[in-house]
Amino acid sequence: MAKRIEVKGLDIYYDKFLAVQGVSMTIEPRSVTALIGPSGCGKSTFLRTLNRMHELVPKARVAGSVEMDGHDLYAPHVDPVAVRRHIGMVFQRPNPFPTMSIYDNVVAGVRLNNKKMKRSEMDALVERSLRAANLWDEVKDRLKRPGSGLSGGQQQRLCIARAVAVQPDVLLMDEPCSALDPISTQAIEDLMLELKKDYTIVIVTHNMQQAARVSDVTGFFNLRSIGEPGGLVEMDDTTKIFSTPSNQATEDYVSGRFG
Numbered sequence: 001m002a003k004r005i006e007v008k009g010l011d012i013y014y015d016k017f018l019a020v021q022g023v024s025m026t027i028e029p030r031s032v033t034a035l036i037g038p039s040g041c042g043k044s045t046f047l048r049t050l051n052r053m054h055e056l057v058p059k060a061r062v063a064g065s066v067e068m069d070g071h072d073l074y075a076p077h078v079d080p081v082a083v084r085r086h087i088g089m090v091f092q093r094p095n096p097f098p099t100m101s102i103y104d105n106v107v108a109g110v111r112l113n114n115k116k117m118k119r120s121e122m123d124a125l126v127e128r129s130l131r132a133a134n135l136w137d138e139v140k141d142r143l144k145r146p147g148s149g150l151s152g153g154q155q156q157r158l159c160i161a162r163a164v165a166v167q168p169d170v171l172l173m174d175e176p177c178s179a180l181d182p183i184s185t186q187a188i189e190d191l192m193l194e195l196k197k198d199y200t201i202v203i204v205t206h207n208m209q210q211a212a213r214v215s216d217v218t219g220f221f222n223l224r225s226i227g228e229p230g231g232l233v234e235m236d237d238t239t240k241i242f243s244t245p246s247n248q249a250t251e252d253y254v255s256g257r258f259g
């Protein structure tokens with residue numbers, strides 16, 4: 001669990017459109033890395049290349065390399081489905097399977113992976129995953145009810161339980177709190193601080209206070225200029241990015257002067 005990701009010279013295309021250019025970064029295990037930057041600079045696009053979800057868009061592709069603990073995730077023999085099993089993703093809008101029970105939602109990924117499990121093992125996995133997502137106490141008496149009956153914040157924690165149930169090495173989160181109220185947001189932020197003990201976490205957020213609260217390292221993305229591709233401007237300890245960044249554009253963005 002919790003692996004290091006090393007990105008080198010990554011260019012990301014949608015067909016002929018170069019959306020993101022020349023990203024190199026190291027994402028450390030057992031830490032939270034936040035990606036910030038103005039709309040359209042390619043944060044979500046970049047995040048999706050880390051578990052090969054980007055290529056689900058027709059004609060989308062990358063050049064450069066992404067390695068997890070030294071293994072090239074884009075090597076010809078690598079199965080993208082296996083990559084997504086090791087590198088889980090939580091989306092902006094909570095997306096539990098609406099007709100499935102809470103229990104079945106948690107084990108949906110495990111079942112997809114064709115893992116044969118005894119009922120007692122499955123029960124234990126559901127409890128462990130829901131506890132990891134800080135949701136167990138709220139749902140333990142209604143595991144057979146539909147996931148869609150939960151509040152937005154609970155649904156998002158259910159999605160996190162579903163993501164951790166397959167025991168990934170890395171968790172990617174694309175604005176996981178943007179559809180949530182402040183109390184649910186705090187619950188998810190607390191959860192990230194818990195989960196980073198076991199996982200490598202990368203979060204895209206528009207909320208700079210959130211980046212400052214939860215992350216150890218922050219990467220600032222920006223467009224070089226209108227019509228140019230996005231890229232990583234600088235990446236450093238979160239405290240440094242928010243107090244004394246090296247780049248003027250970073251300073252302007254974190255102090256709210258643009259974006």
Ligand SMILES: Nc1ncnc2c1ncn2[C@@H]1O[C@H](COP(=O)(O)OP(=O)(O)OP(=O)(O)O)[C@@H](O)[C@H]1O
Binds near residue numbers: 037041043
């Ligand atoms: N499916 C797609 N097909 C073609 N172009 C896309 C697609 N998704 C995103 N883009 C383009 O790629 C660029 C980066 O978009 P992306 O959504 O990654 O930015 P972002 O920084 O995450 O933005 P936001 O903060 O608004 O979510 C934009 O120019 C966008 O229009």
